[in-house]
Amino acid sequence: MKLRKEMFPALILIDFQKGFDDEAYWGGSRNNPDAEENAKQLLDYWRANNLPVFHVQHISANPDSKLNGNNPGHDFKDIVKPLSEEIIVQKSVNSAFIGTDLKEQLDEKGIRALVIAGLTTDHCVSTTTRMAGNYGYETYVVADATATFGKSGINGQYYDGETMHQTALAQLNKEFATVVHTHQIINK
Template structure:
């Protein structure tokens, strides 16, 4: 088994916030409609096992952003709302490590293994995963507990949310992290 209490794997839930419910605002198409349910299932397992949990909250400095702290879209989605005793780390860039004390908290707790999930695959999940891998953590990204939106290419072509998601994960896998599924996490939890 990969995940055990002695290893103290940390769950990093990235930007699972209400503002991402406005699919039109982010591009008009989203993949993995069950990502939040899978994230909630993993969060429940982490709570039951007493593993460390870090909720990352994007607080956009753009006052018009749905993720600005003055907007209700900044709130965590109800399915994964932090408990009072769980750590919340606020960020305003793509990486959960920049401008925060996430690395210091992980290192102080002697955490070496991270399980990362959340929104969006190609932005904050990818950037945080790349930095975590570069810092030397053993990183697992949960493919079906992450999601993203479609993107317009430089020539105006539309790239589907699934394509963006798949290519983002392919770029991470076996270089910065191991890309796994919710069922893999459940099967490998002691």
């Protein structure tokens, strides 16, 4: 499945920030260590084809958060760092649509298809994807360019990152988006 340039798809890269390198802080057992490399492949493809790219950056209000604007973890990871001409959308909640002008920018550019990758699968990727689907965008989530961490359940049981990742993707697929892999998008 290769996206056609005439679809004018936008690449939405969510929260690829240095603060997520502290695995223990986020719950441990991060899955998919290749997520950033796959996101870089997508980004390189979008840049080579002159397609729109939106970098989403979380700015936590919590001064102790790794993603607070005063902490070095707030910075984008070097592997997918935005170029000066690429759009940065800053958010303070899970959805890249709330409290931002992302929807307005997409609509102004006539963009109706979104390819989403980022951190973390079950939080900001999921929330943004759900809203994108509800707004009527043709939405794709790139499974191998997303990742998450382990979480404790309501009864104290621990679910590893891969379990959290797979269940989050299962909830999105064919409901809010189509879940794909990098090679399906760039047709390598």
